[in-house]
Amino acid sequence: MMAIGGAIGGAACGGTEDRGGSDTLAKIRARGEILWGADLQGGEPFVYPDPENPQRLIGFDVDIMDAVARRLGVKARMVQCAWSNLVPSLERGDFDVVINGLEATDERKRRILLSDPYYVYAETLTIRAGASYRSVFDLLGKRVGTLNQTYAHDILRLLPIETVLYEGTEEPYRDLELGRTDAVLLDSIIAERYGCIPSKPSLQCVPYDMARGTYVIGLRKEDRELKQAIDGAIAAMRKDGELKRVLEGLKLWDARQTDFVPAESAVARKRHFDSQMLAQFLAAAWVTLKVSVLSFLLAVPLGLLLAVARIYGALPVRAFARGYIEVFRGTPVLLQLFVLYYGLGGYVNLGPMTAAVVGLGLNYAAYEAEVYRGALLAIPRGQSEAARALGLSPWQTLRHVLVPQGFRIALPPSTNDFIALLKDSSLVSTITVIELTKRMSVDAVDMGSYLIPGLLCAGLYLLLSLPLAELARRLERRLARDQRPQAL
Amino acid sequence: MISVRKLSKRFGDRLVLEAVSAEVTRGETIAIVGPSGGGKTTFLRCLNYLEGFDEGEVEIAGSTLRPGMGRRDALALRALRTRVGMVFQHFNLFPHLTALDNVTLAPRVVRGTGRVGAELKGRDLLAKVGLADRAGAYPHELSGGQQQRVAIARALAQQPEVLLFDEPTSALDPEMREEVMQVIRELAQGGMTMLVVTHEMQLAQGVASRVWVIDRGRIVEDGPPAQVVNEPVTEVARELFRRLRA
Numbered sequence: 001m002m003a004i005g006g007a008i009g010g011a012a013c014g015g016t017e018d019r020g021g022s023d024t025l026a027k028i029r030a031r032g033e034i035l036w037g038a039d040l041q042g043g044e045p046f047v048y049p050d051p052e053n054p055q056r057l058i059g060f061d062v063d064i065m066d067a068v069a070r071r072l073g074v075k076a077r078m079v080q081c082a083w084s085n086l087v088p089s090l091e092r093g094d095f096d097v098v099i100n101g102l103e104a105t106d107e108r109k110r111r112i113l114l115s116d117p118y119y120v121y122a123e124t125l126t127i128r129a130g131a132s133y134r135s136v137f138d139l140l141g142k143r144v145g146t147l148n149q150t151y152a153h154d155i156l157r158l159l160p161i162e163t164v165l166y167e168g169t170e171e172p173y174r175d176l177e178l179g180r181t182d183a184v185l186l187d188s189i190i191a192e193r194y195g196c197i198p199s200k201p202s203l204q205c206v207p208y209d210m211a212r213g214t215y216v217i218g219l220r221k222e223d224r225e226l227k228q229a230i231d232g233a234i235a236a237m238r239k240d241g242e243l244k245r246v247l248e249g250l251k252l253w254d255a256r257q258t259d260f261v262p263a264e265s266a267v268a269r270k271r272h273f274d275s276q277m278l279a280q281f282l283a284a285a286w287v288t289l290k291v292s293v294l295s296f297l298l299a300v301p302l303g304l305l306l307a308v309a310r311i312y313g314a315l316p317v318r319a320f321a322r323g324y325i326e327v328f329r330g331t332p333v334l335l336q337l338f339v340l341y342y343g344l345g346g347y348v349n350l351g352p353m354t355a356a357v358v359g360l361g362l363n364y365a366a367y368e369a370e371v372y373r374g375a376l377l378a379i380p381r382g383q384s385e386a387a388r389a390l391g392l393s394p395w396q397t398l399r400h401v402l403v404p405q406g407f408r409i410a411l412p413p414s415t416n417d418f419i420a421l422l423k424d425s426s427l428v429s430t431i432t433v434i435e436l437t438k439r440m441s442v443d444a445v446d447m448g449s450y451l452i453p454g455l456l457c458a459g460l461y462l463l464l465s466l467p468l469a470e471l472a473r474r475l476e477r478r479l480a481r482d483q484r485p486q487a488l
Numbered sequence: 489m490i491s492v493r494k495l496s497k498r499f500g501d502r503l504v505l506e507a508v509s510a511e512v513t514r515g516e517t518i519a520i521v522g523p524s525g526g527g528k529t530t531f532l533r534c535l536n537y538l539e540g541f542d543e544g545e546v547e548i549a550g551s552t553l554r555p556g557m558g559r560r561d562a563l564a565l566r567a568l569r570t571r572v573g574m575v576f577q578h579f580n581l582f583p584h585l586t587a588l589d590n591v592t593l594a595p596r597v598v599r600g601t602g603r604v605g606a607e608l609k610g611r612d613l614l615a616k617v618g619l620a621d622r623a624g625a626y627p628h629e630l631s632g633g634q635q636q637r638v639a640i641a642r643a644l645a646q647q648p649e650v651l652l653f654d655e656p657t658s659a660l661d662p663e664m665r666e667e668v669m670q671v672i673r674e675l676a677q678g679g680m681t682m683l684v685v686t687h688e689m690q691l692a693q694g695v696a697s698r699v700w701v702i703d704r705g706r707i708v709e710d711g712p713p714a715q716v717v718n719e720p721v722t723e724v725a726r727e728l729f730r731r732l733r734a
Contacts, residue, residue: 380580382576382578382580383580383582385538385576385580386574386576386580386581386582387582388538388569389536389538389569389573389574389576389643390569390570390573390593390594390598390642390643390646391566391567391569391570391594391598391646392566392593392594392597392598393562393566393598396597396598400593400597401582401593404584405582405583405584408584479584
């Protein structure tokens with residue numbers, strides 16, 4: 001058992017200052033501490049805060065790592081790091097090893113060093129009770145959920161199955177319960193804890209192993225010496241029964257552990273940049289554009305309505321508009337997307353695309369409302385007075401005098417917001433919409449490099465935003481022709 | 489045409505109009521003069537209810553205005569404003585509309601006049617103020633004098649029975665004042681009923697049928713120009729005209 005080290009959450013995973021070099025084992029011994037990277041979001045049973053003392057971390061990975069560290073004569077300290085970034089962060093030297101239910105996929109074998117396995121798991125298919133699926137081959141053309149960068153993901157991608165990617169272990173099963181997917185394929189450890197459990201009576205696990213795999217410890221390519229030491233420690237634990245004791249203590253020991261260790265290399269494959277990848281990127285860019293444009297089309301009228309309500313409405317209307325703006329502006333859009341998609345999932349079952357558009361639209365409406373409010377208030381008072389003196393009603397004044405003038409004032413900040421929205425749309429990947437940024441991170445892992453997918457992704461974002469910025473600039477110029485600051 | 493009875497208005501605890509009473513008959517042009525802060529503009533704005541007032545009553549162009557008119561009277565007030573036009577010191581033209589669209593907006597939106605009819609009438613009005621060739625110009629492309637003439641055409645487009653002018657020439661360079669005054673003069677000759685808050689002696693003496701001097705919330709002089717301008721009875725008026733002539 002140990003204390004939480006490093007920053008929790010966030011993309012950067014801080015850790016050691018003494019980075020690089022192949023003398024990691026010597027550095028660990030000198031430091032008296034081995035740093036291991038993992039993501040708390042993986043939850044039970046891997047590594048998670050002790051419910052009785054949230055300051056302490058417990059779990060499978062903690063116990064294994066503590067045992068390994070003891071045999072190396074050092075202490076172990078965990079560094080929090082987002083699951084998708086574990087391997088790149090390891091390579092950068094943020095920590096010494098990765099232990100987080102890391103599967104020994106072929107692609108990882110090529111990229112980093114992997115220790116001998118310490119656990120054998122099965123790929124388990126979870127389905128809604130009563131469904132007749134018995135294997136992944138029954139699910140061709142269906143929607144199947146899994147975690148990004150897992151062996152299960154590799155298996156699913158080989159088949160004509162629509163894969164839905166998640167970052168957490170809870171969400172895939174919730175979507176399955178809600179009928180948003182047809183099955184979930186994940187490690188037996190996860191399926192038995194989050195899928196086919198008494199509190200989810202509508203789900204059941206198919207009782208055959210779809211495949212078997214192993215959990216290993218990940219190390220940097222150059223750390224051969226450290227791998228030897230860790231392999232030695234695992235072998236010794238296997239031999240003297242400590243591994244069995246640890247796994248039994250966690251109720252994880254089963255017959256699979258003594259079976260022949262399976263090979264997974266048949267599935268994994270390394271991808272190269274090709275026309276297929278480009279086509280996938282373009283499709284993802286189209287999703288990004290679609291989500292952004294549709295949500296902005298929702299945000300603009302709603303924002304205008306809120307702005308008008310906030311300036312001219314009766315007291316309760318004004319209070320409502322103000323409350324709306326403060327709530328949507330003052331809480332993270334990520335949270336709003338989660339609440340909309342997962343939180344309200346049992347009541348209003350929105351598809352991921354609809355939830356994405358509605359979520360971003362409702363959020364950006366709050367920002368647009370403030371932009372339009374500012375624009376309307378910036379129009380000289382004489383304008384509405386002149387309109388009133390001509391007999392225009394408040395609504396006619398707004399429609400023919402104030403809004404057209406406010407539009408000109410609001411155009412530059414509004415364009416700015418749209419470009420921000422284009423980038424914020426990457427957040428919808430958390431509710432399983434595969435857009436540009438998600439595509440990039442998935443392909444980067446496949447290629448073992450962030451460079452080409454990263455540049456391609458950046459290029460596509462620019463390609464989307466630059467023409468829009470230019471269009472807005474032209475419109476602005478055209479509108480400015482008939483309006484220069486008037487002498488007042 | 490206009491009958492004001494004991495009109496009083498406060499800004500906070502300051503009394504800006506104090507039981508003002510006045511009568512205007514059809515076809516008159518009243519020049520309203522007086523020292524700054526005396527209540528001239530406030531009085532004018534009470535007549536089309538851009539400002540509410542606290543006591544008294546105004547009968548104007550067939551409507552009666554009372555203190556505390558609000559949302560429930562909105563329709564009546566809008567109808568009144570189509571019969572009582574207003575021209576502002578700073579023109580307040582709509583900058584996003586051409587001169588012609590400025591003139592036709594209210595007839596089209598408020599009266600529901602068709603575009604073709606409204607534009608025909610609009611061009612006619614622009615011709616009347618000498619701007620037939622600037623119909624397509626945006627306000628920023630026009631000089632101050634031209635802008636004010638468009639503003640007058642805009643007010644005339646609603647076919648008002650009364651026109652209120654709030655210092656129509658004070659924001660203009662001297663050489664442009666004459667073109668605006670010429671338009672007002674022609675309107676007066678055409679029989680339009682007008683109230684003009686002004687500092688122009690030429691308007692007061694050459695165009696107005698009557699002159700009012702408003703000081704500290706009261707009409708302190710009321711009579712034909714010859715009488716009020718040449719033989720004022722109050723010290724305030726004497727001082728004022730001495731300064732305006734200089």
